[in-house]
Structures are given as C-alpha cells and as structure tokens.
Amino acid sequence: MIGRLISGRYRIEAVVGTGGMAVVYRALDLQENRTVAIKVLRPEYESDMEFVRRFGREAEAAAKMSHENIVNLLDVGIEGEMRYIVMEYVDGQTLKEMIRDEGRIHPDVALRMTIRILAAVDHAHRNGIVHRDIKPQNILVDKQGRVKVADFGIARLKASQTTKLDPNGAAMGSVHYLSPEQARGEVADEQSDLYSVGVVLYEMLTGHVPFDGDTTISVALKHVSEQPASMRSRNSHISKALDEVVMRALCKDKQRRYQTAAEMAADLRMTISHPKGGFVRYPKREEGANESAQKEDNKRHAQPPKPRRKRLLRILLIAGVVLLLCGLILLGFVLRDYYATVEMPNLIGEREEVAVEAMGALGIEPTVVNAYSDDYAAGTVMLQSREAGEALQRNAKLTLTVSLGSQWYYLEDLTGRSCDDALAALDEAGVRTVEVSYVQSDLAVGTVVSMNLNPGWVSRDAAVVLKVSGQSVSVPSLSGLTLEGAQAVIEAEGLVLGTVSEGESADARSGAVIAQSIAPYTQVLTGTAVDLTLCRAQEIRYAPDAPLTVVVPLNNLNVAVTLVSPSGVSLQVYAEVLPVGTHAVNLTSTESGLHQVYIYMDDVLCESIQVEFN
Numbered sequence: 001m002i003g004r005l006i007s008g009r010y011r012i013e014a015v016v017g018t019g020g021m022a023v024v025y026r027a028l029d030l031q032e033n034r035t036v037a038i039k040v041l042r043p044e045y046e047s048d049m050e051f052v053r054r055f056g057r058e059a060e061a062a063a064k065m066s067h068e069n070i071v072n073l074l075d076v077g078i079e080g081e082m083r084y085i086v087m088e089y090v091d092g093q094t095l096k097e098m099i100r101d102e103g104r105i106h107p108d109v110a111l112r113m114t115i116r117i118l119a120a121v122d123h124a125h126r127n128g129i130v131h132r133d134i135k136p137q138n139i140l141v142d143k144q145g146r147v148k149v150a151d152f153g154i155a156r157l158k159a160s161q162t163t164k165l166d167p168n169g170a171a172m173g174s175v176h177y178l179s180p181e182q183a184r185g186e187v188a189d190e191q192s193d194l195y196s197v198g199v200v201l202y203e204m205l206t207g208h209v210p211f212d213g214d215t216t217i218s219v220a221l222k223h224v225s226e227q228p229a230s231m232r233s234r235n236s237h238i239s240k241a242l243d244e245v246v247m248r249a250l251c252k253d254k255q256r257r258y259q260t261a262a263e264m265a266a267d268l269r270m271t272i273s274h275p276k277g278g279f280v281r282y283p284k285r286e287e288g289a290n291e292s293a294q295k296e297d298n299k300r301h302a303q304p305p306k307p308r309r310k311r312l313l314r315i316l317l318i319a320g321v322v323l324l325l326c327g328l329i330l331l332g333f334v335l336r337d338y339y340a341t342v343e344m345p346n347l348i349g350e351r352e353e354v355a356v357e358a359m360g361a362l363g364i365e366p367t368v369v370n371a372y373s374d375d376y377a378a379g380t381v382m383l384q385s386r387e388a389g390e391a392l393q394r395n396a397k398l399t400l401t402v403s404l405g406s407q408w409y410y411l412e413d414l415t416g417r418s419c420d421d422a423l424a425a426l427d428e429a430g431v432r433t434v435e436v437s438y439v440q441s442d443l444a445v446g447t448v449v450s451m452n453l454n455p456g457w458v459s460r461d462a463a464v465v466l467k468v469s470g471q472s473v474s475v476p477s478l479s480g481l482t483l484e485g486a487q488a489v490i491e492a493e494g495l496v497l498g499t500v501s502e503g504e505s506a507d508a509r510s511g512a513v514i515a516q517s518i519a520p521y522t523q524v525l526t527g528t529a530v531d532l533t534l535c536r537a538q539e540i541r542y543a544p545d546a547p548l549t550v551v552v553p554l555n556n557l558n559v560a561v562t563l564v565s566p567s568g569v570s571l572q573v574y575a576e577v578l579p580v581g582t583h584a585v586n587l588t589s590t591e592s593g594l595h596q597v598y599i600y601m602d603d604v605l606c607e608s609i610q611v612e613f614n
Helices: 051-062 093-103 107-126 190-206 216-225 240-249 261-273 291-300 309-339 352-361 421-429 482-490
Strands: 010-018 020-029 034-041 073-079 082-088 091-095 139-142 148-151 341-343 369-370 381-384 391-393 400-401 406-410 434-439 448-451 456-459 463-470 472-473 496-503 513-516 523-525 529-535 548-552 557-564 570-578 581-585 593-601 604-613
Touching: 010 034, 020 529, 020 593, 034 051, 034 406, 051 082, 091 093, 093 190, 107 148, 107 261, 190 240, 240 261, 352 400, 400 448, 421 434, 421 463, 482 496, 482 529, 548 557, 548 593, 570 581
Parallel strands: 369 400, 434 463, 496 529
Antiparallel strands: 010 020, 020 034, 034 082, 073 082, 091 139, 139 148, 341 391, 381 400, 406 456, 448 463, 472 523, 513 529, 548 581, 557 570, 557 593, 593 604
16 A cells, blocks of 8 residues: 555555554645545455444544544545545554553643543534544544544444444444443443543553453453542552542443533543542432342341252252243243234324333334424424334334424524523524634623524524633733743633643743743633743753864774763764764763763774763
8 A cells, every 4th residue: 555646646655553444544645735644444344334334434423523632534535445534644642652651641641631532522422423432542642742532433423323332243442441331232422431531541640441351351341340449549649639530430320420521621620729629529319229128138048957868859859840831831921922913003293202102012112213304393203114004023123203393493693692692592493513612802701792604594403603702811921930830820810721842042940931822911812721831951061171083094984983971871972974084073971070982983993992071
C-alpha cells in the first residue's frame, strides 16, 4: 500500500495503526496539500457484511459529530472493493502509549484530560451516539497535549438501532474497559460509556486497570461481581475526592453511576476545590437484603445425621425416579408451549406500551423501531411486520413501527427571549438536537442573540443552534507571575487555565509567565481558556579556557570528538568532515571539572587528552 494513490487524491505514506477490522495509514491529500489519516477496511472483511456494516456505522457516527475533542471525518469512499474513511491526522500518541511510557499520569493532568474526554462523550451522546469502546487505545494525545477521541467502529446510533447487540458475537470492545452490563451481553448505553471513562481515569492515575486476569472471561466476571480496589491504595497522592468520583463511575448498578458526562465532569471539577471529598451523591434506592430468610434457608439445608447405607440408597432411588417423571412431564409442557401457535392481533393505532404488553402476553417480544408519520399520532403503532390473523409460534420475530408524529414543526423567532424560555419551547416542539453557544453582546446576559434557522416550518431532525449573550470579563495581565499565582488570578476572574507550555526568555526568572494567549484587558466570555507560556529553566554550561585544537593531516577526513565527564557520562559533542589543516573546536559540558577528550578521524582514535572545564 505504501506509495499507492487512492481515488487520484490520497498518496499513502506509512502505516500508523492496525486493528482487528482495519488498518490506519498516514497519507498526503494532494488536493488540499495536507496530511490526513486513512482508515482502510482489511481485504479479508470486504465481503463480510457485518464488518462492512460496522465500518459504515463508524463513518455515519463520525459524520454526525464535529467537536474539538473528536477526530473529525473528512471523506468517505470506495475504490474497487476497498472501502476507506479519511480523518484528520493527529500527530502524537495514544493515551495507552502515554500511560505505558509514564507509568502514572499526574492527577492534575489526568483530570484535565478526562474532562476533555467527557466533553467528547457528551457531544456524542447529545447526537444520539453511544461509543461502546472507550479505552486508552482509542484516545489520541497530540504533541500540544490536546485530546481526541477516535474509533467509533462499534458505536450504536440510538436513532437507528434500538435492539440489543446481535447474538452472533458482535464486538463488544476491550474486556478491561467493559461495563458490567456489556460483560453480561446487555445493551450498552450512555452510562456504559461513563463506566469505561472511569476505568480509563483509574488507569491514568494508578498505572493499572481496576480488573485484570489470565483470560478475558475472568476479567469480564470481575467487572460483574468484584468491587474495584481504592485508587489511594495504589497511589497515596490521589485525593479522597477524586477516588470517590471514580468509585461512583465504576458502580455495578448503572442507575447509581453518573447519568450524564456533564454531571461527572462537574464532580471532577469540584475535586480541585474540595480535595477532601464528601460531595459525591448517589441516587437513592431501596435496600433489599433479606438476611433472616437467608439464615433460615441455611438452617433448612444443614446436613442431617447419616442414615444407614441401604436406607439411603433406597431413598435416593425413589427420589431419582420421581425427578425423572417430573422432568418428563415438564418437558411435555415445554414442547406443547413451544410448538403451539397464537393468532396475530391487529395493533395498528394502538399505543406502543399497550401493543408491547399484548404481544408479551402471547409470548412474543417485539422489536420496536420508530418513523415519522403525518397520519398517526406520536407513540402509536403505524406498521406491523406480521399481518393480523396470521398464526405465529411463540418467540416468533415481530417488528412494530411506532410513529414519532409529524416530522415538521413551526419554529418561532426565539431572538430576544431568555435562553431558558427558548430551550423550553424547543423541547416542547420535540426538537432532537439543540446546541447553545455563548457570545459577547450588548443584550442582557442569557438572552438569545440569534439562531441558525429561519422561523417557519422545519424538520425536527434539523439541529437548532442558539447564540446566547454571555457574561464578559476583562483578561488580566499575567506577565511575571508563577503558574500557581496566574492560575489563581485566572480563576478569580471566572476564566479557565488552558494549555501550559515553556519558552525562552533572556530577562525572566525560571517558571515565570512570559506570554499569554489572550492579550491583557481584552473582553472575553467567562469560562474562556487562557493558555500560558512559562520561562524554561536555563541550563548552566561549562567550557575549557581555550578551544580544542585539532590537526587534520589529510583532506576531507571525518572528525568526531567524544567527551567523558567526571561523572562518567560519555557523549559525542562534535562530528564534521574537515579539510587538511589546523582547526579550533569549541566544547561545552553540563559538568565542571576534568574531562577525558577522545579525537577520532575516519572512526580511528587518533588522540586522547584531559581538559579542565570551568
């Protein structure tokens, strides 16, 4: 594939990743003159419709999203039998590689990265997409530290798939990051993604996944039945608050987990100001442990005294015959029910819950799909896959199409109204996707400034984007402050600390702020991120009193100089092709004292001397 030109536009340069379903290449987009990533379905799966559907599902999911923390889709195509997806190229490493290199990630860094992961997950959930395979291998970190969530290959589009994962063994993601319900083969939902985010944060902070084992089955069983060890038992530097947030995310009961990514991100931010914890709240539930009944059951099953052997054998023989007869009778009832048929009723026009309950009473669990209709009220059955009066066996397959109501609604002019009023009106109209972005405006804070659609009849599938007047603040001057001081000033003004990098400065002290991404006294919205550049610590260099003199006897010799410092560190400090003559070579070192200097010409040691560095 290397060097191949795809669709006359993308030239393959290198392999950057491989997976069970596809191979990812780095390529040059000749039309846009930019580097891209191309995901190509493996040739052995091009005729496998399940993998083709999964590959197409990834493209469909990516096309529904556009977010700074999600790898963006650029193009989709087919060349011959080869299917490919073109995505933005992220120059960096996976979070898994980062954890492998660093062992553990500092809690402050892990916290910021997880909040960005949750922002991506929240965007996907609000677009009706459940990722189902959140893991460090699918999270990319570029060289500037920006986080990107990738690989929606087994994502589920809630608008188009409401049934469980098919029983033929469709991929369920990596076992170390599976939620308990996924491990049991149940449907994954938003809370499943948040469980996986909790596992990822656990691994970032401790360097270990919460559950491990020799086989995938043993790990899956631990997700279902075992409680994870506290992160503080593995890393004492983790705050109690951070441990409490992760433990809630890893609840076995998904009703007790965080219900939205925004809710989990809010508690993560709270850990910064309340490191001692105590603020994590679980939803209330009924406690149902019948301990007394269990004790009575244990008493009933206590072993009786041993009877005589012949009497025991006689009792066992009688019991076996009785059990056999009971089994044959039960088998007869099961076979009768299995082969019995029921008459399919007419469910057109019935409410969804009434139709599902009626079929359940007949021993049939229907599959429910949704579609728009101008003829049937929302929530009523508009189509059934089996005709009324048809004879059906129990457990027969049946699909009911339930109306979503009319696809169209009248969008009012929402400008000038409060944001809460506008959101309430859109929710009442049944709009599926609503986005709010805050802008600077002369209008009162919280007032809708503009919207992306014109008033009139529009589709409920069309996303409505509201621009709302936000609170403005003045960016303070941060030059000369330490990182801690600058962060305190930024947060006091209602702003957020963004990316922190290092740079050079001749007159600033080490660690002081020398540049900020937004000029002082600029008016911006509250919550805006301000990036900082800190002065890098200057390294002290030592040198001899005079340059090293190298005499080259022949023309065009490869001359190399190696230093061995007083601490024993050996380093090649000079390598050049020199003409015949005498040459001066300037040497420096990070250590002072007597150094051993070796001079090589064409890889042959010609001279060894000792030089004092001051």
